[in-house]
Amino acid sequence: GNSVTQMEGPVTLSEEAFLTINCTYTATGYPSLFWYVQYPGEGLQLLLKATKADDKGSNKGFEATYRKETTSFHLEKGSVQVSDSAVYFCALGGMTTDSWGKLQFGAGTQVVVTP
Amino acid sequence: EADIYQTPRYLVIGTGKKITLECSQTMGHDKMYWYQQDPGMELHLIHYSYGVNSTEKGDLSSESTVSRIRTEHFPLTLESARPSHTSQYLCASSPGSGVPETQYFGPGTRLLVL
Numbered sequence: 001g002n003s004v005t006q007m008e009g010p011v012t013l014s015e016e017a018f019l020t021i022n023c024t025y026t027a028t029g030y031p032s033l034f035w036y037v038q039y040p041g042e043g044l045q046l047l048l049k050a051t052k053a054d055d056k057g058s059n060k061g062f063e064a065t066y067r068k069e070t071t072s073f074h075l076e077k078g079s080v081q082v083s084d085s086a087v088y089f090c091a092l093g094g095m096t097t098d099s100w101g102k103l104q105f106g107a108g109t110q111v112v113v114t115p
Numbered sequence: 116e117a118d119i120y121q122t123p124r125y126l127v128i129g130t131g132k133k134i135t136l137e138c139s140q141t142m143g144h145d146k147m148y149w150y151q152q153d154p155g156m157e158l159h160l161i162h163y164s165y166g167v168n169s170t171e172k173g174d175l176s177s178e179s180t181v182s183r184i185r186t187e188h189f190p191l192t193l194e195s196a197r198p199s200h201t202s203q204y205l206c207a208s209s210p211g212s213g214v215p216e217t218q219y220f221g222p223g224t225r226l227l228v229l
Contacts, residue, residue, distance in 0.1 A: 034217070038156075043121075043205055043220035087156050093216065102148075102163065103218055108156040 002027045006090045006106035013080055013113050021075040021109045023064075023090035032093035033057075033066055033073040034103065039086045047075075047088070085113045118142055121206050121221035128196055129229050136191045136224045138206035145211030147189040148218065149173070149181060152203040164189055165211070196228045 007022040025031065032051045036044040048057030053068035064075045073090060090106040119140040128134055140147065149162040150173075160173030164183040178200070179193050189208075193200055203225045207218040 032216075036220075041222075043119075043222045044158075044207075044218075045220070046217050049217065089158070102160065105158045108158075110156065 002031070002092055002104045004090050004092050004104050004106035006088075006109050008107070009087075009110035011109060011111045013111070015082055015113055015115055016079045017113075019075070019077045019080045019084070019111065021088055021090075021111070023073045023075065023106060025071050025073065025090075025092050027071075027092055030068075033064070034091040034093065035062070035064055035073070035075050036089040036091060036105075037086045038089065038108070044089065080111075080113045082113050082115055085111060087111070119206065119208055119219050119221040121204075121224050123224060124222060125225050125227075127227045127229065130195075130197055132196050134193050134196055134226070136204055136206075136226070138189045138191070138221060139187050140189075140208045140219070140221075141187060142208060142210070142219070143186065144208035144219070145186070146209045146216070147183065148207040148209075149179075149189070149191050150205040150207065151175060151177065152205055152223070154202075158205070162191065196226075198228045201226060201228050 003026045005024050034049045035047040037047045038044045048059045050057040050066040056065045062077045064073050087108045087110050089108045091103040122137045145166045147164045150158045159175035161177040162181040164170045203223050205223045206221040209216040209218045
């Protein structure tokens with residue numbers, strides 16, 4: 001079945017540091033890939049997405065490239081801010097009629113950015 | 116910005132009580148979902164609906180039930196709350212068409228059962 005594996009947290013960084021959160025997936029076919037972010041006390045928000053191999057999703061300084069050859073969708077940001085402290089979820093979109101619309105989430109990675 | 120609402124935001128209740136967690140969306144989305152989020156942050160799909168009068172159980176078995184009588188409304192009910200039901204519950208919706216389907220999340224209900 002489909003699965004998503006992302007690096008464990010917490011990841012603690014200083015402000016302006018480079019952030020990478022690894023995400024790899026297992027799926028048949030060609031899934032869509034997502035990164036969601038959850039700020040403290042809130043629900044999840046879509047951060048970025050990619051629908052096919054080599055697509056790059058980007059938003060708010062974050063980027064992730066859909067790498068089919070390595071089945072990965074790593075999230076990166078060049079210079080983090082304290083306001084980026086949150087939990088980040090990698091997710092895989094369903095590809096069959098039965099799973100259409102459903103998402104398979106990774107376990108989440110907590111990121112803590114200190115001043 | 117997504118328009119999906121959950122009430123209450125926080126609920127503390129005693130064992131054995133019946134509770135209903137409300138979820139409403141104003142986007143006209145066909146698909147709606149309930150997730151349970153444990154303290155370790157992992158999300159588990161417990162129910163979903165592809166439209167009015169359609170409900171399915173998710174990947175994680177749950178003692179809760181759901182209904183979908185109106186497109187915009189997807190309440191979750193626990194007939195007899197127990198401490199093991201203590202968790203955060205997140206509701207989401209998606210349009211039901213297009214690839215990829217983005218899910219839009221509500222702010223969540225944090226439930227504590229004593």
